[in-house]
Amino acid sequence: MSLTLLDKLWAAHEVRRNEDGQSLLWVDRHLVHEGSHHAFGKLAARGLPVAQPDLTFGVADHYAPTGNRNRITDPAIAKMLERLDTHAKQHGITLFGLDDPRQGIVHVIGPEQGLTLPGLQINCGDSHTSTHGAFGALAFGIGATEVAHVLATQTVWQTKPRAMRITIDGRLDPMISAKDIALHWIALLGTDGARGHAIEYAGEAVRALSMEGRMTLCNLSIEGGARLGMIAPDEVTYAYIKGRPFAPEGASWDAALMEWALLHSDEAAIFDREVSIDAAEIAPTLTWGTTPEQALPITGTLPDPADLPEGKARAASEALDYMGLHAGQALDGVPVDQVFLGSCTNARIEDLRIAAAVLRGRTARVPGIVSPGSMLIRAQAEREGLDRVFIDAGLDWVASGCSMCVGMNGDLVGAGKRCASSTNRNFRGRQGKGARTHLMSPAMVAAAAVTGTLTDPRPLMKGRL
Amino acid sequence: MAGWSRHDGTAVALPRDNIDTDQLIPARFMSASRAEGYGQFLLRDLREGDPDFPLDRFPQASILLAGRNFGCGSSREAAVYALVDAGIRCVIATGFGDIFAANAVNNGLLPARLAETPALMQALAGRTTSASIDLETSQIALNGATLQFDLAPVWRTKLINGWDDIDLTRAHLDDIRTFRDQRHKRHRWSWPASQNPQD
Structure with missing residues (x-):
């Protein structure tokens, strides 16, 4: 049977499937930030520990001051940052906090640190989690109740979205960027154009994008209503990941490459929806x-x-x-x-x-x-x-x-x-x-x-x- | 969370498309504790300076009809808290942002998809109507009509029973442990490499 990339990633993470169609999915990486405080509160109310602190990473980004970090004058902002620090310490979660030289925006540093890899399922209480799909990962944003659920069980319940492919054929003018592609398709299909779907981006113009461009494209999937966006991994992906701090090494890297090579939609795979766009039509x-x-x-x-x-x-x-x-x-x-x-x-x-x-x-x-x-x-x-x-x-x-x-x-x-x-x-x-x-x-x-x-x-x- | 299967209330229309979660609750209120009550933040900036805003004219409303793609944008569950704390039990629209809809169900708020919403909103313009929602049959009675709304069966069951996913999932802890151990054994690369440049 021919499978889509979505089918393959879904099957690889399905712990069980209920008769009602809901799947219980294993979460390989759970990223939390200051806004996750509601979820930690829910966990505390039940007296539960974080199930897998080794797979959970915290980042200070939403409230991070961009000016003077030594003296935060707004007490509400200081409180948000302190709470994240406290929760990370309490549960033994690695935190990229304000004083960490690796600190940054959660969807930037996940890939930068090699935490984001092809074939993983990645969740975060932030809608732009779709960014990580650029590596061929199953990555989507969740709400606070679901964040609490992931913290407690390292799993999430989901109904499988429909598969959609957006193919950008032809070559993109070097002065046109991934941002232009994204705004172009969203204007074309609408902010709910991809609702209920997982988008796979394909085509010559997508293949030619750098990882940075691919992340921009997948990041904006949610603005077109998609549950997630993704791009099959290739040499560009592997070259980006290799040698990053949390990326696999040695025999583990070789094993990963063997598996990642299979992460693409089969040639005869059927998508629920197909959209084709000519790269030459995309303007700034x-x-x-x-x-x-x-x-x-x-x-x-x-x-x-x-x-x-x-x-x-x-x-x-x-x-x-x-x-x-x-x-x-x-x-x-x-x-x-x-x-x-x-x-x-x-x-x-x-x-x-x-x-x-x-x-x-x-x-x-x-x-x-x-x-x-x-x-x-x-x-x-x-x-x-x-x-x-x-x-x-x-x-x-x-x-x-x-x-x-x-x-x-x-x-x-x-x-x-x-x-x-x-x-x-x-x-x-x-x-x-x-x-x-x-x-x-x-x-x-x-x-x-x-x-x-x-x-x-x-x-x-x-x-x- | 308390389950429910029937609600009788007052319906009001907010005929705008793409009411995103940033409008439902502007970001600056999101550091507040839930104990403060989030209802006061609901659609704060959209209501300001508009004395005719439907939810201000009819504060008793518990059923909100709205334009397409309601709750798009940010995953902030606070948008649902704001609606729930303001007494809203059900939002009716032609479609919802996926994450918003899941968040709604997790907080006992019904996101009912109804193709007839635009016509109903037109009929309702500037006034309210009493409405009854029956979750068992997925029907809403309002304005003299009984209409069938769309809701995934799994969500209907959850709303009726007031189920909490963590309790349900804990029944599968053995399955999860087995899955984890297999994944760790066969796909070791999927764990973060142990070396940490900060250590």
């Missing part, structure tokens, strides 16, 4: 509204709600109003107040390099923050001199965390302010109450910094890649 894409499906090429003009189907007209009208934009307006040239380069979506070394390529020798016309995905990426960027490029341009080079993507640490966009952002959600108030977020690639964020407007990054990238 950004969001203009308050949901990721409200996205357009930078060369586009804003829709007139009157021309839209009834179901979308009101949402578009409200979004234009909230965003301070009007129908028929060209996106290119809209002034921005600030930029943000960071988040689990786009703050890896490759993202910083491409943004720096656009910014080198140029000055930012608007203020902005650059928050690397991890402190190790930050150190690497400094070795490469990228920090100087950002600082010389006038941007703030800060520490690592979720930062302005979600604003929990106090890095907020002011009401009515427009932010060009490399993040994942343009929801109302996501970056701060009343904040206006435009999601885009790191290159377009850098171009927005240089011009002070939403703009096509391609002219500014010429001769610099």
